[in-house]
Amino acid sequence: MSDGPLFHRDRTWHPKPLSPDYKTSVVRSPQKALLSMNTTLSEETGPVFAHDMLGELDNDLILNFAKPGEMALGQRIIVHGRVLDENGRGVPGALLEFWQANAGGRYRHAKEGYLAPLDPNFGGCGRTITDADGQYSFRTIKPGAYPWPNGVNDWRPAHIHFSVFGRSFGQRLITQMYFEGDPLIPLCPIVRTISDPEAVAQLIAPLDMNNTVPMDARAYTFDIVLRGRRSTMFENRMEGN
Amino acid sequence: MQKLTPLKESPSQTAGPYVHIGCVPNFCGITGVYDQDLGSTMVNDQTKGERITVTGTVFDGTGTPLKDALVEIWQADTDGIYKTGDPRGAGDPNFTGWGRAAGDYDTGIWTFETIKPGAVPFPDGRMMAPHIAFWIVARGINIGLQTRIYFPNDPMVANDPWLTRIEHQNRVQTLIAKEASPATFQFDIHLQGPDETIFFDV
Numbered sequence: 285m286s287d288g289p290l291f292h293r294d295r296t297w298h299p300k301p302l303s304p305d306y307k308t309s310v311v312r313s314p315q316k317a318l319l320s321m322n323t324t325l326s327e328e329t330g331p332v333f334a335h336d337m338l339g340e341l342d343n344d345l346i347l348n349f350a351k352p353g354e355m356a357l358g359q360r361i362i363v364h365g366r367v368l369d370e371n372g373r374g375v376p377g378a379l380l381e382f383w384q385a386n387a388g389g390r391y392r393h394a395k396e397g398y399l400a401p402l403d404p405n406f407g408g409c410g411r412t413i414t415d416a417d418g419q420y421s422f423r424t425i426k427p428g429a430y431p432w433p434n435g436v437n438d439w440r441p442a443h444i445h446f447s448v449f450g451r452s453f454g455q456r457l458i459t460q461m462y463f464e465g466d467p468l469i470p471l472c473p474i475v476r477t478i479s480d481p482e483a484v485a486q487l488i489a490p491l492d493m494n495n496t497v498p499m500d501a502r503a504y505t506f507d508i509v510l511r512g513r514r515s516t517m518f519e520n521r522m523e524g525n
Numbered sequence: 526m527q528k529l530t531p532l533k534e535s536p537s538q539t540a541g542p543y544v545h546i547g548c549v550p551n552f553c554g555i556t557g558v559y560d561q562d563l564g565s566t567m568v569n570d571q572t573k574g575e576r577i578t579v580t581g582t583v584f585d586g587t588g589t590p591l592k593d594a595l596v597e598i599w600q601a602d603t604d605g606i607y608k609t610g611d612p613r614g615a616g617d618p619n620f621t622g623w624g625r626a627a628g629d630y631d632t633g634i635w636t637f638e639t640i641k642p643g644a645v646p647f648p649d650g651r652m653m654a655p656h657i658a659f660w661i662v663a664r665g666i667n668i669g670l671q672t673r674i675y676f677p678n679d680p681m682v683a684n685d686p687w688l689t690r691i692e693h694q695n696r697v698q699t700l701i702a703k704e705a706s707p708a709t710f711q712f713d714i715h716l717q718g719p720d721e722t723i724f725f726d727v
């Protein structure tokens with residue numbers, strides 16, 4: 285028994301591509317039905333990234349852009365968790381890339397126009413690769429909420445963007461992590477592209493006092509689930525199947 | 526009755542307008558954190574196969590180019606073997622198989638320098654025509670879009686076991702690149718409209 289096709293995506297759990305309250309989606313969402321296919325080698329294989337590609341500070345956003353001896357401003361946090369597949373198995377060697385606004389809600393980006401100031405010691409990007417058990421962690425500052433042009437008064441809840449690679453190109457996923465207790469979560473048109481409240485809850489990281497480093501940094505736990513794979517027992521692969 | 530207890534896949538969220546910060550920081554001026562942006566180089570001078578350029582633009586439903594899209598590709602090597610995860614063996618060590626490119630801020634054009642992939646078997650053993658898998662994310666795209674590019678004038682395309690499953694065969698041409706100049710293949714992606722690219726739920 286070896287790994288077989290990827291589980292089909294539950295598109296009712298994911299956000300709807302056309303979500304009119306998120307205005308940009310109106311002209312950027314396909315209008316024809318997606319064509320459903322079973323995965324082939326082209327989706328079941330995928331790039332693999334080696335731990336030795338990582339720099340020492342890649343998973344430390346407090347230091348990785350800071351001048352020597354300085355640190356990013358903001359509430360110090362640790363984000364940690366596991367990458368799993370839908371079968372509940374840890375995914376080792378998964379590359380996670382994350383990016384976020386600074387403590388004032390400002391991104392370091394040419395197209396960003398929010399008046400909150402840049403932090404000269406904060407770049408806003410980091411990455412890591414899961415260990416043999418699927419575990420990962422990184423250190424950063426809690427990003428600020430920020431306003432964005434959609435409605436006249438829409439604010440993004442504090443969030444961290446995640447890009448995730450599993451073992452298969454068909455598992456490729458980009459998502460966002462939100463923080464427990466943020467009153468902006470239910471108001472956000474981007475959060476609301478997801479219709480099932482249980483699915484939204486899957487993106488909200490709880491405060492984790494057990495893993496909080498006393499007098500230093502609070503911890504938030506955020507597990508990420510990627511598509512699972514069917515076992516190939518009794519798999520018929522007839523011509524024209 | 527026993528309960529099935531699969532986990533649910535984490536729901537997708539848009540990559541947003543600042544995807545560059547996380548995925549191509551050097552491209553957007555955040556230097557000194559990573560040596561180079563991942564996926565910016567797929568080949569070296571030892572890579573086997575025919576060198577090609579794959580370039581294009583993603584267009585929205587008004588015909589406007591997306592200037593904030595991020596495109597990733599995954600393809601087999603010249604012998605039709607995937608670099609990693611392929612049960613048939615390891616691919617060309619001098620080819621990454623995976624590329625990532627951001628659209629130009631002014632024009633939206635993205636470009637990959639790669640090689641022409643070999644044919645890869647379909648699950649039933651028939652061969653699929655050489656193709657490159659695409660994954661497209663951007664602000665306004667709530668879940669990454671999956672498509673494929675095939676090559677023009679390829680006799681295998683007509684019998685490709687993936688393409689022949691498509692009901693509306695008149696849409697298959699949206700997956701076939703145009704040879705803009707020798708060894709340069711143009712693949713424009715239309716998110717909507719009469720030329721809407723076929724996107725797959727796969």
Ligand SMILES: [Fe+2]
Nearest residue numbers: 440443445541
């Ligand atoms: Fe954001």
